[in-house]
Amino acid sequence: MSASYNKPIPVPTPESDVFWEKAKKHELWIQRCLSCDNPFFYPRMNCPNCLSDKLEWFKTAGLGTLYSYMINHRPVPGFEEDAPYAIAIIQLEEGPRMMTNIVGIENTPENLVLDMKLKVVFEDIDDDIAIPKWEPA
C-alpha cells in the first residue's frame, strides 16, 4: 500500500470475504440464490427475496450503466486531490446496484450522462485490498 493512501479501507467480514478475495484478483463477484435465482448485493448469508441459505457466488460481467450520482465539492480526508469527485451508483448488468467512483473521465455533469455504459476496474490499495471502480466502457 502506498504510504499516502489516506482513504477509508474496507475490512472484509465472513459474509463479504469472497467479494474482497475476488476483487483482489480484479474480478467482481456477487451472490445468487439457488432457490429463487435472485442475484443480489450486498453480501448476505440469506437471500433477501426468499431467505434461503442455498447461495452461490458468481462472477459478473463487470459491465453496467450509470444509474445516478452526485459530485462532491467538500472532500473527506484522503479525497482532497480528487475533488470535485463523483460518488455514483452503478446498475449492474446482472441487476443489483452498488456505489462507486467513476475514473478515466473528468467528473463533470456534462461528462457523466445517466445510463452511459461503464466497466469495472480495480484500484489496488495494498496487498490485500483492491477497490472496484468504474470507467467508461
Add this chain to the structure above:
Amino acid sequence: MDSLRYKAAIVGASETTELGSIPDKTAFQLHVDAAVNAIKDCEIDKNEIDGIATTMNPAALAHYLGIVPRWIDNTQVGGTSFLVHVRHAVAAIASGLCETVLVAMAESGRNRVGEQTGRIGDVSSMSGGRRDSSFPGQFESIYGVAGPTTQFGMGVLRYMQETGLTHEQLASVPVAQRKWANKVPRAMYGDIISVQDVFDSRMICYPFHLLECCLVTDGGGALIITSSDRAKSFPTKPVYILGTGESVESPIVSQMYDMTSSAAFKTSSKKAFEESGVTHNDIDHLMIYDAFAHLPIYGLEDLGFVKRGEAGSYIEEGNTSPGGKLPMNTNGGGLSYTHSGMYGMYAIQESVRQVRGEAAHQVDGVKTSFCQGVGGMFMAAGSLVFTNEEPHT
C-alpha cells in the same frame, strides 16, 4: 383496541428557550430545557409524567427530572425517532401501560458542547484512513462519502431523468419555504430568496447548492402526551392524534429498493392515513422533513398528495407557499428554520402550533395537519396526523 384514532393528544409542546447557536449548553441541558418548557406549557405536575421517550439514555433524563417512569422508549432511527416515539406513546397510553408521556429531544449540532465529535456535516472531522467492517464502511465510505450531503440526494438525478424534474424546480423548494420563514422570528434565515440566489450559492454536492441543504444548529423540543379524556383537564388546546405510522427501509442509501421513491414514506404514511380516517383533501397543513430540497418532492408523491412526477411543478407554482392550497413546512423547515441533526421534533412542534392556531406564520383555519418524518437517509419514516376537532362520539 381497533385503532389509535383519538386515543391520545398532545397537551404540552415547546422548543428549547433558544434556538440556532447555543454555545453554552450541552445537548443534555437542552433536553432538560425543552422538557421543563413543555411541562410549563401545560402546567402539569412533573410527577404525573409516568412515561419517557427519548433517543438519549432515558434513565439519565428521568433521573435528572426526578421521575421514575413505568414506561420508556429509546427508539433511535434518526431524525424521525420522535414521530415514532409519539406513535409508541399513543399505543402505550391506549393500552394502559402508562398515562402521560414526555418525549424529549435536543442536540448541540452546531457548537457540539460536551460532544466528542465535530460539527454535523463538517467533513474535516471525518477521520481518513480508517478501517471499517460495517456495510457502509465496506461499500460506501470507501468512495469518499461525507455524510448526508453526499448520500441523501443520491437518487435525485435518476428521479430527474425519470420524471423531468428541473434544477429550477428543485431550487424552488427553498425559495417557497423562505416565504414562510420570512415571518418566523425564530427562523435562522428569513430573507426572501430567488431561484437564481439558490443557483448562485456555493455548490456543495451536485446537484445540491448550499441553499438546498439544511442548516446546522443547536436546539431541541419536548412534548407531553396523555389520553384524550385527560387532555381536556389541561389549559392548552388539545392536539388530538388521529393517525400514526412508522417504517424502515435500507440502512445504506445505495441499497434502497427504488432510489427515486421512499418505501418507508409510503408504508408509514399509508398506515397513518388509514388509521386517521381522513383523506388528503382533509389535510390543511403539511410538514415534510426537509433535510435537503428533494425531500418534500419525494414526500408529496410518496404520501400521495400529487402524482408521480408532479411534485416539482406543484411546489414551483406556489401550491405549498403562503396563500397556496397546501401550506407546507410553514416554519421554513430544516432549510430555513432550524436543523440540529434530527429535525423531526421541530416538524411536530410546527404542526402542533398550527393546529393550536399559535404559529408565527399561522395558516388560517387549520384543523388537520399531517407531519412526515425521515430518519437517516431514507432509512426510516414516521407519520402523524393531528387535529383540533373534538371527537364526535
